[in-house]
Amino acid sequence: MKVSELSQRSGVSVSSIKYYLREGLLTGGVQTATNQAAYSEQHIRRLRLIRSLIDIGGLSISHVRATLAEVDDESTPMHDAFGAVMHGLDEAPTETASTDIQTAYDEVQEWLSSRGWDIDPDAPAPHRLAELVATLRQFDFPTTLTDFDSVADMIERTAHIEVEYARALQDRTAAVETMLIGTVILERAIVEVRRLALEAASARIDIAPRTTTRRSP
Amino acid sequence: MKVSELSQRSGVSVSSIKYYLREGLLTGGVQTATNQAAYSEQHIRRLRLIRSLIDIGGLSISHVRATLAEVDDESTPMHDAFGAVMHGLDEAPTETASTDIQTAYDEVQEWLSSRGWDIDPDAPAPHRLAELVATLRQFDFPTTLTDFDSVADMIERTAHIEVEYARALQDRTAAVETMLIGTVILERAIVEVRRLALEAASARIDIAPRTTTRRSP
Numbered sequence: 001m002k003v004s005e006l007s008q009r010s011g012v013s014v015s016s017i018k019y020y021l022r023e024g025l026l027t028g029g030v031q032t033a034t035n036q037a038a039y040s041e042q043h044i045r046r047l048r049l050i051r052s053l054i055d056i057g058g059l060s061i062s063h064v065r066a067t068l069a070e071v072d073d074e075s076t077p078m079h080d081a082f083g084a085v086m087h088g089l090d091e092a093p094t095e096t097a098s099t100d101i102q103t104a105y106d107e108v109q110e111w112l113s114s115r116g117w118d119i120d121p122d123a124p125a126p127h128r129l130a131e132l133v134a135t136l137r138q139f140d141f142p143t144t145l146t147d148f149d150s151v152a153d154m155i156e157r158t159a160h161i162e163v164e165y166a167r168a169l170q171d172r173t174a175a176v177e178t179m180l181i182g183t184v185i186l187e188r189a190i191v192e193v194r195r196l197a198l199e200a201a202s203a204r205i206d207i208a209p210r211t212t213t214r215r216s217p
Numbered sequence: 218m219k220v221s222e223l224s225q226r227s228g229v230s231v232s233s234i235k236y237y238l239r240e241g242l243l244t245g246g247v248q249t250a251t252n253q254a255a256y257s258e259q260h261i262r263r264l265r266l267i268r269s270l271i272d273i274g275g276l277s278i279s280h281v282r283a284t285l286a287e288v289d290d291e292s293t294p295m296h297d298a299f300g301a302v303m304h305g306l307d308e309a310p311t312e313t314a315s316t317d318i319q320t321a322y323d324e325v326q327e328w329l330s331s332r333g334w335d336i337d338p339d340a341p342a343p344h345r346l347a348e349l350v351a352t353l354r355q356f357d358f359p360t361t362l363t364d365f366d367s368v369a370d371m372i373e374r375t376a377h378i379e380v381e382y383a384r385a386l387q388d389r390t391a392a393v394e395t396m397l398i399g400t401v402i403l404e405r406a407i408v409e410v411r412r413l414a415l416e417a418a419s420a421r422i423d424i425a426p427r428t429t430t431r432r433s434p
Contacts, residue, residue: 079423086416117417129409132402139398148410154371155411159418181356185349187408192346193365194372194404199303200334201376206296
């Protein structure tokens with residue numbers, strides 16, 4: 001198909017397609033005339049992944065490039081390709097952390113070890129979690145990492161199934177896309193479910209007659 | 218204390234304080250001279266709530282005003298004050314939804330009824346959840362709302378405790394602040410824990426020898 005059809009079928013504008021070609025994110029089509037190339041179904045799937053990484057993952061062009069490089073290099077373990085996506089979703093902080101955050105960060109690392117979770121040193125998530133724990137403490141929430149154990153237990157059970165499912169896909173483009181969607185869209189859905197649960201709990205308390213909490217002596 | 222000390226102790230600039238005073242978010246201090254007013258500890262706590270709503274909740278000034286109005290009106294049930302915070306965290310879509318999203322939205326409403334969750338018609342969360350479900354389906358994830366039942370069950374158990382805890386605080390400013398932090402910071406922490414769990418699961422699959430899944434016949 002011509003670039004115009006590729007644009008129409010993928011929903012990506014011709015100028016964006018040309019930009020991705022120049023940036024090397026998309027390989028050129030098969031040259032059919034001096035100024036014309038033929039594109040295939042693979043280009044459509046590749047464009048869908050590029051758009052997902054940008055629109056859904058919020059990845060920068062350089063992170064998209066790094067991710068696609070891992071996807072394309074068949075000798076790279078899929079874990080590294082997933083890592084490129086995961087670490088492109090956020091950035092590790094560049095400034096030196098405050099003492100409170102540093103303390104929380106050490107606790108996060110200890111907690112990860114205790115769970116046996118093997119996390120890349122460049123991953124932004126441990127830094128973010130440390131910042132959030134420090135913020136909770138600043139607002140007098142007496143948070144420790146073990147408070148997250150029950151939610152971590154639950155997530156751990158499904159995480160393995162989710163990753164196995166993505167890995168089982170033969171196609172590396174599809175596997176990375178599945179992992180991205182499974183990470184970003186599902187995490188947002190969980191956030192919305194939680195907000196709904198909180199609103200429902202608040203509504204229930206308002207209509208329910210006040211009961212005194214009984215404590216065992 | 219003078220405005221300069223209020224600024225120093227709250228970490229909010231004098232110009233921001235003056236802006237909040239003009240916008241009516243902060244009540245003026247007690248006039249001590251023609252051009253001077255005395256501020257109290259209550260102003261510090263109020264400023265902390267305003268900054269939290271803006272910096273952590275991402276609320277617009279008009280949403281901050283609406284929330285503070287509910288906090289100040291002692292006759293307003295706390296549920297409405299929480300609602301003002303919750304609904305200020307996001308916006309309900311203004312455009313008409315696509316057919317796919319509308320279908321998902323109807324399913325979300327049905328699911329909420331089935332769970333007995335009483336949600337305000339203006340809440341943005343059901344719309345967001347519908348959009349996310351539609352996106353998952355677009356990427357060939359065969360998602361139904363019942364897929365969220367187990368996570369909803371778990372969240373539901375802690376949501377009630379969390380809301381009860383915030384409600385138990387005598388001070389309305391403190392209750393709203395606790396609810397805001399509990400909602401926004403904890404949901405982000407859960408997201409980070411989930412990302413870590415996925416990375417750990419991926420790492421584990423890479424090092425583990427491939428085992429065949431046994432299924433009972």
